[in-house]
Amino acid sequence: MPDELHRIAAIRDPFEQLRQATARITAAQEEVTELARLRRRVIEGLKDQGLSYADIAQQAGLSRGRIHQIRQQGPRPEGAFFGVGSVTIATPLKREAIRARPVVAVEDVAGAQRLGDLARSLRLEPTFETIPVGGQIDLNRPNLVVICGPRISTAVAETLAQDQRFQFERAEDGPWTLVDRESGQVYRSGQDETAPRNWDVAYLGRLPRPDRNGSVVIFTGIHPQGSLGVVQLLCNNLAEVYSATNGEDFSVLVGTEYDPDSQEPLSVEILTPYHLLGDLS
Incomplete structure (x- = not known):
């Protein structure tokens, strides 16, 4: 025995x-x-x-x-992208503009549910949680996926700041952008351009946790449509993402063209090379 x-x-x-x-x-x-x-x-x-x-x-x-x-x-081998056994998917509560009530963006809800379905297809058990208004979240947990940007959570902002190549920065006229510091390219959401278009840019990365005892997957668009584009990328092309990064910490920028009525992604593309982060300790 x-x-x-x-x-x-x-x-x-x-x-x-x-x-x-x-x-x-x-x-x-x-x-x-x-x-x-x-x-x-x-x-x-x-x-x-x-x-x-x-x-x-x-x-x-x-x-x-x-x-x-x-x-x-x-x-499927690419299930290891999310971890072992289970995966926790966290989305943020945001303050409603008119009534100041905490709400979750429709795109974040849809994205979390689709990632949950993906996890089940990979024989992983998904659980869901919301990040409270104020952005407090414990990132020192295994198998954690966070759909949240630096504006909402200080913990997320500090973790994203480890990435010296891709950074969120405010443009001089106010909107947030994503900057590739290596190439100097500035990516601006189509919503924020002078001639608006139905396109958004998102950050996707696996980064060292604050306790340096594992990694956390974080992604977010400048607007929620970009986040939904990352979800589509993972659902349709996870094997390619996993193969390209080989289980290492990484970051990459993702562009999404979306339908103006449904807000659903029409096409998703990788905008930059995968940036392998190496040892950030």
Whole structure:
């Protein structure tokens, strides 16, 4: 009998035994899922190197059919972009302009729900939370995705400030912009141009947490339509994003053309090279 099973079986309090058995089953199920994800990633890597299913099967001691089944049915490797087992998706409350009530932007609600659906398809369990008015949020947690900008949360602003290449800056005439300090390019939302257009720019990054004990995914558009564009990028092209960043901390700018009536993205494009952040400690 494994040590952990033996320990739980020896617990005298039946309620504590039930709680710990349940927790252990949950952890074991997560471990099985992530081992299956790792196994599929290894097989895909070997295939990319030019090995056949037969070659892999012979070396691994499995049948060719089993190797093919693992690659087709195992959890998608890019799920590791969000973490292990679960993912928490946080969106901010904002003060309503007219009645000063706390509200969540419609685009943020839609984006969070779509990310939740994506997480489930990757065999991750999503949970949702709101950042209160004032922007207080604990970023020192695993598997956290934050849809929020520096104007709303000081904690988010301080985390984004680690990125020396892409920065939010106010233009001289007032609107916020995103600046690529390496190229000198300034990206301005189409809503804020002299001749307005239905286009927005967003920041997407995985950045070191304040406690330097992991990373947090943060993204936000200059306006909510840009955030929704990032969601579409992740839902449709997560494998490409994961491959390009190889699990490292990174940042990139994303442009979104959107429908003026529905506010839904019509096209989404990567505007800059992926900027791998390296060691920011």
